[in-house]
Amino acid sequence: MSNANKVAIVTGASQGIGAEIVNAFRAQGYRVVATARSIRQPDDPNVVAVAGDIGDRATAQRVVDAAIAKFGRIDTLVNNAGIFIAKPFTQYTQEDYAAVLNVNLNGFFHVTQLAIEQMEKNKSGHIVSITTTLADHAVSGVPSVLASLTKGGLNSATKSLAIEYAKSGIRANAVSPGIIKSPMHAPETHEALGALHPMGHMGEMSDIVNAVLYLDSAPFVTGEILHVDGGQSAGH
Secondary structure (H helix, E strand, O other): OOHHHOEEEEEOOOOHHHHHHHHHHHHOOOEEEEEEOOOOOOOOOOEEEEEOOOOOHHHHHHHHHHHHHHHOOOOEEEEOOOOOOOOOHHHOOHHHHHHHHHHHHHHHHHHHHHHHHHHHHHOOEEEEEEOOHHHOOOEOOEOOHHHHHHHHHHHHHHHHHHHHOHHHOEEEEEEEEOOEOOOOOOHHHHHHHHOOOOOOOOEOHHHHHHHHHHHHOOOOOOOOEEEEOOOHHHOO
């Protein structure tokens, strides 16, 4: 199948890495459904924007319905939406806990379940989830229990999905980033954040985009957690 016939869904697509993934898929010829809490419909007729909370199943249903109604299929789902709250464990509030689980876990569960139902009809598809290397390698001074709890869970779920759906022609992989230069991090923090990586600098959004594109073009790769983290997960 040519890329011009392929359809991708990207969550958390309004800015940063998500927006760059949308652009990269369009450059490859994919048609895209892009979703975020607040997102505008672009002029591009081959991109459909769906605004809403991805942790709400109704939003996930609208996203999948839009892909089928507009483009007729779903080939790739990129679970990029995520939030990170850095606090000492005992200072997390119930609201923090609920917010992180809503986006990082509920958002993954609903849209992935609905997308796989459609992929099974074509006996092909690919799920890519953006997680975090902190799930494998905690860093002193970067409190990250909720990130590890949720994104670490997605790493495990990725492997389970890969095995469960291997014979159905559906692959599941994850990209596990280090700290990436994005709107989340003010420029004045870059030097200190870069020093947390063995390579001595932060990653670029293009590093994550290229990893997603690689996995999407690698039909014999499934169940892979691809670390794009400047060596952080390997040790210090």
